[in-house]
Amino acid sequence: MNNPFMPHEAEVIARHDETADLFSLQLRFTDPLIHSQYRFVPGQFNMLYLPGMSEVPISIVSDPDDVHIIDHTIRKVGSVTSNLGRLQVGDRLGLRGPYGRGWPVVDAENTDLVIVTGGLGCAPSVSLIEYVLRRQARYGRIHIIQGVKHSSDFIWRERYDLWRQYPNVEVWLTADTGDTLWPERLGPVTQFFDQLDIDPKQTSVMMCGPEGMMKAVVHDMQQRAVPGKRIWFSMERNMHCALGSCGRCQLGAKFVCKDGPVFNYDELAPYWGHKGV
């Protein structure tokens, strides 16, 4: 019988340290058949398994059209992620996926995009940005707004500079606190919104980051009459199965693992902003 809980063996084919506690792994199923059948959309995630520890949900950051490449960018926060960080090329781990509903990259075609990221290296939004930039012709103006705690948190500076070179792309950066050399802004991400040249009816907002930041962005975008169904975010909850069975990722009537992790505001409005839901 097909057991959907069971991971498959995967191999690390490349690894890259982004910062001291952020790293990327490129994985490949060792079974070529499984690998060749693997398809995903940006915003979906995999379950990564280290034997004797646990499985953890991790977003896929590679481009879905780069068939056969499965990339993850992971922050070492606890035991499993730290041990993932110790993997070397050739090491084996368990992998299953992809799961969940990704970003509405097709629905959002022909609209302006506002992509807001809080915290650094928020994996789901990086994959989204890379995706839309590569298919820039399908979208209107693209505003990328990134907020971090401290200016020294910024990674991938080159990447921002690269993004800035695209036509019709604007990159806005801000830090809660910064040092003297910080060339960008200080303060919350919402400070940029007045300068955004967007048509609320023709804009899709997509964001990922701490729930507090997302709340502020939602509030602001609603003031600007962006419809709730065009405000999207990627949510995080505890997950053990990723199949909608274990019940741990519930958020109101939603199972984040299968109904999300990407939701629009209207879907979550009844639960939005209440502590402990």
Add this chain to the structure above:
Amino acid sequence: MNRQRFLPGERFQSLIDQLKSAGYDVVGPQVRDHAIVFDALAKVDQLPIGITDEQAPGRYRLEKSESRRCFDWATGAQAIKPMTFVARETLWQSERLPDGSLTFHETLVKTRPTAIIGVRACDLAALSIHDHHFMRGAHPDPLYSQRRQSLFLIAVHCMRSAATCFCTATGDGPRARSGYDLALSELDEGFILEAHTGRGLDIIVQLGIDEATVEQIERADAGIGQAAKQQQRILPVGPLQEKLVSAVEHPRWQTLNDRCLSCGNCTAVCPTCFCQTHVDEISLDGQQTSHIRQWESCFNPDHSHIHGIVIRSERAHRYRQWLTHKFGTWEEQFGRSGCVGCGRCITWCPVGIDVTEELAVLCKGLVNE
């Protein structure tokens, strides 16, 4: 519809024997450790004959009843959940070979065709919710499915309600309506049997028993009606999802922060709760692991832990999650409430918190604010 037949009380053993010879292991209710539990049943005298249950919030006692009936009790400590969604089982195993490669193995469940005697209407309603959850999604659960498919269910229509029962309020009882193979109505002199499936009918035919009389059928109906009338607990008029979700900041939740132990008993005895935790067990040399799932509860802080925070960090949040999910958001997920009215969460709450009482307060006049 199949005709209803009558099995004299003294011949009940022949039903057990018939099921056995049809290849089933037989499971039935019996008294153990001051409660009624399901366990392997060989002889009719293992049944709780002449035993009844007295239930109240936080209280369960067995007593002698006036009758010699076998099913003169309302609900036991558990529904049949432990037989389909088992409390602890291995989902799969992995092994690391000396060359560093990893292999994964399925752990097959060993099931035997099993007939369960004494399944109540509420238990059946709960089972059908679990069938929906575990078998009908995009990823059917092979372990659940296999256990579920090995069951032969013999329902018993309730003729007595405990003080904590409220299945009339949820519409799930006291008469079992679907999801069983055979149903029993117990009269003082014996049982009315009705088949709901072909294999149920086979068993009846094998028993070679007569039709029940109209009078017997009427008496059974009256008994079931009586059970319905005994029920006192009610629910606010549904659907409740909107009412409960909009009660999210109701001050009542705070009182539950003080009263609720967050022990999770209500969720563990609830026949529809399905939350799990998955844990890894590892051999001493680190080469073999078992990935195990076990019952878990939204009352445990771990349940909503993500790195660095517990989302439902207060007891009040967790009580709110339980009640709002069970009676409210369940509607969107499953097309119906998650409550089947068995009353177990009221009885088995060590401090006797009563969901019907809480709902009454929480749903009063909040909808159209």
Add this chain to the structure above:
Amino acid sequence: MNNALPKPRVAVHKFSSCDGCQLAFLNLGERLLSLAETVDILHFAEAGPIDEGAMVDIAFVEGSVATSRDAERLKRIRENSRYVITIGACATAGGIQALRNMHDSGEWLAGIYAQPGYLDLLPESSPIARIIKVDLELWGCPVNGEQVLAVTRALLVGHMPHVDQNAVCMECKRQHVVCVMVSQGKPCMGPVTQTGCGAICPKMQRDCYACFGPAIQANVSALSTHFAANGMLAREIAQRLLFINNQAEPFLGSGIQWQSQAAPNPTSSPGIK
């Protein structure tokens, strides 16, 4: 992953205790030999090897700290160990012997000794974590050997394991133990006690007496109020809380409150002989 690691080094240290938690290792049976093959046991006085100052990966510490010399020894253990894991109620919460913390232990000693003068006891029996940083605490009086082994295994693969701190009740339910509180009215501490023992008391049809310490976010006040409403005396409630894990909050605070409401303890009546 890299499998060619050197054998991890382990020590088992003892402080004030009954030795029962070390038995988690000595009672492993033949698995003890497998463990000895997997790790280097450098210090474990009861089992043989003695090297108190060895540098180790994992130091298991049993027992509470009762003397200033023990406190010093403990600090050295911390310096020499990558992970310090406390095993059992004494190490984790001061143990049953910490009941003396609530009394004038000088008076207790005087009641027993001809010459209490040369006693060098610290005023309190202290949990290890009051003195040094502890990486993982395993509760229980005694610890559950399977839990100790599971933690050891996890650490050996480099994983800091998660210890389930939820109430005993969930384990009761997983094992299909009928709740003794609801079905028999017994004053079970299970709802506020950390799981780990396998619910052995309810399984034996007795009420849990909290030897695994408080569950996470234990609502002791709700449970004890419930006990009181069902006829338990304040003194009995206090004793229930102030027992094996008397120094652990919220047992300690709540226990002292109930104690202050209770009638005084009966004192020795010379009439009875």
Add this chain to the structure above:
Amino acid sequence: MSNLRTGEIHVPVLARVEGEGALDIQIRDGQIDRLHLRIFEPPRLFEKLLEGRSTQDVIDSVARICGICPVAYQITAVAAIESIFNFTPTPWVQAMRRVMYCGEWIQSHSLHIHLLAAPDFLGFNSAPAMAQKFPLEVRRGLRLQSIGNDIIRTFGGRSVHPVGVRAGGFFHAPNAAVIATLRQKIHDSLDEARDLIAWVATLPIPEDDQSFTSVSLRQDGQYPVEGGRIVSDAGLDIAIEDYAQHFRELQVPYSTALHALLDEQPYLVGPLARINNNYNCLPAELRQWIDATGIRFPSRNMFHSMVARAIEIYFAMSEALRLTENYEIPSAAYVEPIMRAGAGYGCTEAPRGILWHRYVLDDQGHALEARIVPPTSQNQARMEEDLKASLTRFGLDQSDDALRLRGEMVIRNYDPCISCATHFLDFRAERQ
């Protein structure tokens, strides 16, 4: 003697004993001038912390005095408590308490032989080390130990600080299927237990006869386990209530464990004393096997203690089998006793020797006073006496290491359980 040596020998931490102790020897002019068995386990003041507690709390607390013999403590306490209540447990309860107690002997003795004592005789410093050369013997020992644990677990849920004992009986009676499985296991290992006796008897056992008084219980013609009268091979025969009239406990400044004297003399308790005083109560078949080893009891050689333990393991296993033959689950696992105020005594044969308790209860069953005399403190004086004699005979001109090793071996004969010995004593001595 040409070498009239003067000097000091220290064993700062005794290995392979339960609890923490040290040995200091001062030699002057070729004689032992001073010999101190120092015990520096901090006192845990159990007798005080029992005051005011319910009988069940007493039973659960005293287990915590010793992780290796909690059953001894619980069964002694419950016997004392039931005697105050003037309550006699049902035959089933009496039999099963004896079975549970047998479990503890098996567990504790197997642990002692294999993990603590035997490595000495074969020149290893630990059981895992010994297992490299003697894998079958060590594994057999660990299996026997686990049988002891299984028996305790059957009645108490776990083998350390079990939770099944209560006044009036047990909380829960194991069902017949559980007992059947347990019996099977014991049965399957009986031969191994017999082989163990033979094996232990062949270890290089030093010759070292000394004179001492053996004190034990005597239990109505049965081999004593969970009750009886206190007897000695010097003619003592008293009821347990009269213990304090004949035995005296005294404090020594260098140790946290009290010493005890019988008529002002050191005495021996434990397996060797038990077997010396009760040899004829062992099953005839077992006595034949003992005869076959060539070792005779009563024995004056303390190194025969280990043989005595092996014999008692076999005895305890066969006794457990005998008592569970035709086992049926009783209608009730306990009878609720009626509480009464009063004083009562309990005395049983813990693995290490007689364990004596006295309690005074009020009419609500709360403890007003408690007094506990564990076996190890009873052996303290005897141990020092033995050490002086046997080290002198061994030769004080031997190297420090040899003397140290021999000293530890002698101490291990008593299987001292230091943590329990000190539960009510002062702390003073220093770790070096």
